[in-house]
Amino acid sequence: MTEHPFRIVFAIYPGMTHLDFTGPHQFLSRLPGSEVIIASPAGGDVLSEGLIFAGTKRLADIGACDLICVPGGASATAVALDTAFIAEVRRLGLAARYITSVCTGSLILGAAGLLAGRRAACHWAWRYLLPLFGAVPDDGRVVRDGNIMTGGGVTAGIDFALAVLAEIGGVELAQTVQLGLEYAPAPPFDAGRPETAPASSLAAFRGQMAYVQPRREAEVREAARRLGAGRA
Amino acid sequence: MTEHPFRIVFAIYPGMTHLDFTGPHQFLSRLPGSEVIIASPAGGDVLSEGLIFAGTKRLADIGACDLICVPGGASATAVALDTAFIAEVRRLGLAARYITSVCTGSLILGAAGLLAGRRAACHWAWRYLLPLFGAVPDDGRVVRDGNIMTGGGVTAGIDFALAVLAEIGGVELAQTVQLGLEYAPAPPFDAGRPETAPASSLAAFRGQMAYVQPRREAEVREAARRLGAGRA
Numbered sequence A, B: 001m002t003e004h005p006f007r008i009v010f011a012i013y014p015g016m017t018h019l020d021f022t023g024p025h026q027f028l029s030r031l032p033g034s035e036v037i038i039a040s041p042a043g044g045d046v047l048s049e050g051l052i053f054a055g056t057k058r059l060a061d062i063g064a065c066d067l068i069c070v071p072g073g074a075s076a077t078a079v080a081l082d083t084a085f086i087a088e089v090r091r092l093g094l095a096a097r098y099i100t101s102v103c104t105g106s107l108i109l110g111a112a113g114l115l116a117g118r119r120a121a122c123h124w125a126w127r128y129l130l131p132l133f134g135a136v137p138d139d140g141r142v143v144r145d146g147n148i149m150t151g152g153g154v155t156a157g158i159d160f161a162l163a164v165l166a167e168i169g170g171v172e173l174a175q176t177v178q179l180g181l182e183y184a185p186a187p188p189f190d191a192g193r194p195e196t197a198p199a200s201s202l203a204a205f206r207g208q209m210a211y212v213q214p215r216r217e218a219e220v221r222e223a224a225r226r227l228g229a230g231r232a
Helices: A020-030 A083-095 A105-111 A127-133 A156-169 A171-180 A199-210 A214-232 B018-028 B083-095 B103-110 B127-133 B155-167 B171-180 B199-210 B215-232
Strands: A006-011 A034-040 A045-049 A052-058 A067-070 A100-103 A142-145 A148-151 B007-011 B034-040 B044-048 B051-058 B067-070 B098-102 B143-144 B147-152
Touching: A006 A020, A006 A083, A006 B083, A020 A034, A020 A100, A020 B018, A067 A083, A067 A105, A083 A105, A100 A105, A105 A127, A105 A148, A105 A214, A142 A156, A142 B051, A148 A156, A156 A171, A171 B127, A171 B199, A199 B007, A199 B171, B007 B044, B007 B083, B018 B034, B018 B067, B018 B098, B018 B155, B067 B083, B067 B103, B067 B155, B083 B103, B098 B155, B103 B127, B103 B147, B127 B147, B127 B215, B143 B155, B147 B155, B155 B171
Parallel strands: A006 A034, A006 A067, A034 A052, A067 A100, A100 A148, B007 B034, B007 B067, B034 B051, B067 B098, B098 B147
Antiparallel strands: A045 A052, A052 B051, A142 A148, B044 B051, B143 B147
8 A cells, every 4th residue: 555545536427327336436435545536527516317426526636546437327438429538537547556447437448548458347238349449348247457447237346346445455355345335145136147137138128228329339439430540 | 006106215314325325226216107206304415425415305395205215324323313304204104105224224214113013124233223123133135024125234225126126117127127237246255244254354344333333222222212202
């Protein structure tokens, strides 16, 4: 551990899936000697699926951090086109000890040019888009490649957070936090992955996604184009 | 399903453990035809472990609901002594189709006189306090007794929410939401229950609780005394 507080920045934004953020936040904020900052593109209120997170800082006002964590969500691919936000994620990520994301947050890391040649997790339904940013999709629930730690879809953020806690604070700390938050999951159904979900649930979910998929794909392609243009 | 929207009220308060609330909220807000209301004792901002949830309604302004859900947290036993809050929880609970809680939220339901003779879950470390309210502690992760559905500590709220979704919207809906939120947990450690945690983690957690336990116990005893006095 460094002498200054271990600074964790959650880079959140309107339209994220809030559990991508609150799950890891609940666990990581129990890291002794840490300083947790919630930041967003404009600062202030961030609306997410009916919740309002108030008092966030402007991402551009954060000087540096030890770990940056970017959640995913319905707006993630649109946010990948927010040039200013992406530039701040890149700036903070390049200087951080750990670059992390949950769910489709990895598409934002990708758009920021932080995943070239790196393995990364993503929500199962959107993982196929990672190669557009030069990243290597990995179907692990928690994926580590060097200083990049990424979690799969939404609830994977909790498993991800335990892995991060163990990495930074040690296994015993992670286990003690796990005990305090009683994380001994017992899902009543085994439908959390496309390989195990009933065909009817898979069809229902695919149906819900069908109308957003062309737009999201187009957004990722444009973000990838900009990334490539910036490097050329 | 009734013709009006199925109204879900989360009765939150400063000092709750936010994941007790955000976990179930993320799942339950995907119930088609539902209306989700976030309410608190005073309305407005609710501070919880570094997060600020803005724009909450005053609990006293909510006319009725189909389901009330009360999270737990460090301040739960103090909140059990907030006479006005407890009265509102009781009022809404008595008229609701479902009375629910996560973690030590069941101590608040107990203080509101809603658990007499009923089985209920609670965070493992505080479950022993339930009998002071005439409730029957149950070590299940999700416990149902009639119209009362309760979850164990913190992360149990996700398993609880899936059970609630299945009850209200059917198993297929619950499974589709589970797939969308990729809930196929894979904890890196098996330390989430006192029976499985390493002795060192159990000792560390007990050490952290030692200084708050006398106060919390005293608060629950006083809440139970008031409940008994109100009934005499």
